[in-house]
Amino acid sequence: MTPNSATSAAPSRRSFLASTAVAAAAVAGGVPLLSACGGSQEGRKEGTTSGKDAQKILPTFVASSVVAPDIPAKNGAPAGFTTAIATADLKTSVPKKLGSGGKLKVMSPFWGTPPKGDNPYYTAMNEAVGVDVTWQNQDGVTYDQKLGAVLASSDIPDVVVVPGWNLMGKIPSAINAKFADLGPYLSGDKVKDYPNLAAVPSEAWQRGIFGGQLRAIPFPAPYVTDIAPMYRRDIFKEKGYSVPTSPDEFLSWAKEATDAKSKVWACDDMKWTAFNVYGVFPGSDKALWWNLVDGKLVNRVETEEYLEALEWTRKLYAADVVHPDAVSGKAGGDARNRFTAGQSLVFNGNISAWWGSVSEQATQNSDFDMAAFDIFGPDGGDPALWAVQPANIFTFVSKKATEQQIKDFLALCNYCAAPYGTKEFMLTAYGVEGTDYEMKKGLPVKTTAGVNEVNGAYDYTGNPAPYTAYPDFPEVTKGMVEWMQRMGAFTKKTSFFGLTVTEPNRWANLADNFEQLEDDVVRGRKKISDVQQAVSDWKSKGGDGLRDWYKKLLDDTGSAN
Known part of the structure; x- marks a missing residue:
């Protein structure tokens, strides 16, 4: 800054x-x-x-x-x-x-x-x-x-x-x-x-x-959420692109906008935005992974929305519209550099990158312009977003x-x-x-x-x-x-919003492998069925026990909402 x-x-x-x-x-x-x-x-x-x-x-x-x-x-x-x-x-x-x-x-x-x-x-x-x-x-x-x-x-x-x-x-x-x-x-x-x-x-x-x-x-x-899908408003205007308003529209636009020979790809890794588009419970704090749905505590990895978000992100990779450096796993801080260089037209990250990129480019590229587009729902309607801590x-x-x-x-x-x-x-x-x-x-x-x-x-x-x-x-x-x-x-807000929770030690590392599995699935190295198997293993190795523990916690303390 x-x-x-x-x-x-x-x-x-x-x-x-x-x-x-x-x-x-x-x-x-x-x-x-x-x-x-x-x-x-x-x-x-x-x-x-x-x-x-x-x-x-x-x-x-x-x-x-x-x-x-x-x-x-x-x-x-x-x-x-x-x-x-x-x-x-x-x-x-x-x-x-x-x-x-x-x-x-x-x-x-x-x-x-x-x-x-x-x-x-x-x-x-x-x-x-x-x-x-x-x-x-x-x-x-x-x-x-x-x-x-x-x-x-x-x-x-x-x-x-x-x-x-x-x-x-x-x-x-x-x-x-x-x-x-x-x-x-x-x-x-x-x-x-x-x-x-x-x-x-x-x-x-x-x-x-x-x-x-x-x-x-x-x-x-x-x-x-401060994870925003940000786009090159200047290039959208120059090319006559409309901002996508649904997952299907985004994929169609991405195929049109990608020109690998000119080293231009539609987007960087979009997994974080996908989770928001499909209404997946937050992944930033383990207590927020749980929410009471129809009287039962449900974990984010058990939901259809979780699988749908991964599947949509996988389609982007499969269509070759994602920058190759993201495909190889070079996400993180390089995503914004690829964006400001015009190599990718959309990326998601902390919304403070909006100011960071504009201020940086002000002395380098006077035509540079960007914005964040609103998160849409799976059908193009309103999104179902969840509060972070x-x-x-x-x-x-x-x-x-x-x-x-x-x-x-x-x-x-x-x-x-x-x-x-x-x-x-x-x-x-x-x-x-x-x-x-x-x-x-x-x-x-x-x-x-x-x-x-x-x-x-x-x-x-x-x-x-x-x-x-x-x-x-x-x-x-x-x-x-x-x-x-x-x-x-x-x-x-999910059931444990605002609460500070320490999981019992015996289950503390139960879900550690999911993030790597997500990244493997969206890049085509693993399948959605591998996620389903991982969820089944998670449940049998302690996920169901952890659910009971969280449910008792909620019954004893009540929600902070």
Whole structure:
């Protein structure tokens, strides 16, 4: 992400995961997040508190009125800010310093080379918040190993960041043993002492309940899918193509648009979009794989929709309309490069790629234009979409922390959760003016120091309600937000939406092979019958037992919907 824009619809204000394809794919939905978080391995109510019990725990929601967005949030999608706010017009959301001047050590993942601890950005943030924070940055690629070792020891930092994709093995149960209950400080109206935290949506807080207690500050995210089918609007216009509105139309168009001799293919791998088109339950969190249908819990892999999505994607590959690099498995980050090069005309990925591609091409190809087309249903009608989890990064404070340290931690989180358009946001997101960024044509543009230092730190200790803000390309902001809001109108929630669940260890790896099998099937290396056999094996090896476990969990706790 370049320095003059911000979003929290993507993984962070400054796309903190941009440097690691694996983690980015995990957030975007390409890698199943193997465990949500929760209580003991045999869990029951631990970590899955909902309904009446959750209402006693959750903070009171008080929407922020400090800055009005240009596009108000609705349908589970983010709010949109299309204009930059002049420095003189920035609002104040933290009128007085809440920190006591105390010290906190924070362990968090970092991708790249961490900045020096006494850099101007860290110094300015600590002074503004009133807390002396020391960052213990750890290599994000191997963070799960470091996290496991630290949580197994008696030497726990004051504050620890835990990404959802690292919540596996013994880490979830260690969370309940090692981290403090924030309920006495945040539940109900107590959160009003921290107005920016009070503006975090309730469904995000729901995800912060671990072991029956409110233990985590969540990183809020839209619950509408952010995996969008994006197309080259400029080439569609030039060629006279109409945007497809059904699976059959897409396949017919794809055959027409593909010209292998000219190195132009209709699309890249479209599996993620296929799952949305055919209404398959989300694959990004194992608890979301289950939904109550006519009184029975059904797993995504058991559904006809799952098979239909794979079959349609297989037809695209079989018709030779998919870019050959995707056929060979070179999906991931290269898909966007193939798209911007004009080698593929449609690709699916995190919708933040819309801004990323437009901003990148602005100086390279003035004719470049793209958009996201609406997801259609199997028959060309409205889609049946399913909500993803509304938070998947969590920050905890040690049980050994003093009351004052917990209050300092919350002061830090409240400051960092300041909304767009405030002085606090500008410092948190861009750093020190003149050092970390400069104003150019009314927009903040990071310096080299800012790119290196204002990155992957205070993002984790508080974020506002989901928003998208790309004032350098307001039409892109508008397009992204309105696409998510339209899709939000067709989005429903599965039975375990918003709940944090840890599956029993004996079944934790039961479905690990499905993603590879999916990729083999759509590329013609395996058959649909192989999926059906895998589902049968899954059921007999523990899938039916896991179903009973989830059903009891649902009976005991109720749904969060």
